[in-house]
Amino acid sequence: MAVIEVQNLIKAFKGDQVVKGLNFTLEKGKCVALLGPNGAGKTTTLRMLSGLLKPTDGSIHFEGATKGEDIRQYIGYLPQYPIFHPWMTGKEFLVYVGQLAHLSKKDAIEKADQLLEKVAIFEARNQRIGKYSGGMKQRLGIAQAMIHSPQLLMLDEPVSSLDPLGRREVLTLMEELKQQTTILFSTHILGDAEEISDDLLVMHHGEIVEAGSIESLRHKHQTAKFELAFQGDTTTYQERLKQLECIQETFLEKGEIHVIVEDIETARREILKEAIATDWPLVKFELSRTTLEDLFMKVVKN
Numbered sequence: 001m002a003v004i005e006v007q008n009l010i011k012a013f014k015g016d017q018v019v020k021g022l023n024f025t026l027e028k029g030k031c032v033a034l035l036g037p038n039g040a041g042k043t044t045t046l047r048m049l050s051g052l053l054k055p056t057d058g059s060i061h062f063e064g065a066t067k068g069e070d071i072r073q074y075i076g077y078l079p080q081y082p083i084f085h086p087w088m089t090g091k092e093f094l095v096y097v098g099q100l101a102h103l104s105k106k107d108a109i110e111k112a113d114q115l116l117e118k119v120a121i122f123e124a125r126n127q128r129i130g131k132y133s134g135g136m137k138q139r140l141g142i143a144q145a146m147i148h149s150p151q152l153l154m155l156d157e158p159v160s161s162l163d164p165l166g167r168r169e170v171l172t173l174m175e176e177l178k179q180q181t182t183i184l185f186s187t188h189i190l191g192d193a194e195e196i197s198d199d200l201l202v203m204h205h206g207e208i209v210e211a212g213s214i215e216s217l218r219h220k221h222q223t224a225k226f227e228l229a230f231q232g233d234t235t236t237y238q239e240r241l242k243q244l245e246c247i248q249e250t251f252l253e254k255g256e257i258h259v260i261v262e263d264i265e266t267a268r269r270e271i272l273k274e275a276i277a278t279d280w281p282l283v284k285f286e287l288s289r290t291t292l293e294d295l296f297m298k299v300v301k302n
């Protein structure tokens with residue numbers, strides 16, 4: 001069942017399209033990473049989905065919502081740079097946003113306490129937010145986004161600005177939350193996406209260039225690769241490798257030649273035959289596999 005269905009979503013600023021006709025659905029209970037380099041259009045997309053920015057064209061449909069209905073009840077949103085009143089305590093802040101979300105004061109207090117427990121800042125609930133660490137602020141931000149029990153939680157770069165400890169705390173929290181709610185979060189770090197998401201939407205230049213489960217994308221983009229190193233000038237060997245029929249692509253990385261091949265056995269035979277025939281000073285000949293990292297780097301470089 002889809003929690004949200006997006007069709008032909010477009011955003012243009014002064015005629016310049018930065019989001020170019022997105023189509024996707026998010027299945028209930030999934031944790032999905034919107035992955036893309038800086039400027040890909042992730043924030044713009046999340047702001048449209050959360051109702052903060054009016055799309056230029058296209059439609060966004062939330063499960064259970066009727067036409068023209070206020071969609072804020074369906075979503076919780078944590079912006080990339082959340083703003084807190086530093087003089088408020090964590091608990092005061094949550095009760096305040098709970099009331100803004102139309103909870104009664106009693107319900108807002110109850111929900112605030114539950115969430116403070118969940119995001120592990122209950123002990124610090126009566127401290128001013130100004131004293132919180134970056135990780136604590138971000139976890140408070142996630143609690144704020146969940147105060148009205150939304151069916152979809154959207155987090156814009158929730159861990160990018162945090163130190164390793166804060167990052168770990170927030171990733172652990174997200175790992176827990178994904179058992180209870182559907183999550184869409186943006187990131188430009190593949191490792192974070194791989195660590196906690198089920199599915200990826202890879203975005204570049206305002207378009208979704210890849211979509212699917214981590215497993216299926218890993219499988220799809222896994223091709224065979226040999227890594228070769230030589231004594232002496234490596235580049236001359238790159239030219240000779242390029243001429244072999246079995247080789248699809250070559251590139252240099254850290255002084256080694258990486259060659260992408262279609263068929264491992266044929267390539268192994270051909271490369272070694274050439275190496276023996278012309279007495280190559282090989283110091284490394286290793287089979288590895290391309291990863292999602294290679295896919296992402298390829299997308300980002302274009």
Ligand SMILES: Nc1ncnc2c1ncn2[C@@H]1O[C@H](COP(=O)(O)OP(=O)(O)OP(=O)(O)O)[C@@H](O)[C@H]1O
Pocket residue numbers: 013018036037038039040041042043044045188
């Ligand atoms: N209000 C605006 N007016 C004009 N251009 C904008 C506006 N908001 C965003 N853009 C442009 O839209 C493009 C996409 O920006 P967006 O912030 O959505 O990307 P992003 O993927 O979230 O990047 P980042 O990771 O840096 O936040 C960028 O080129 C940006 O300059």
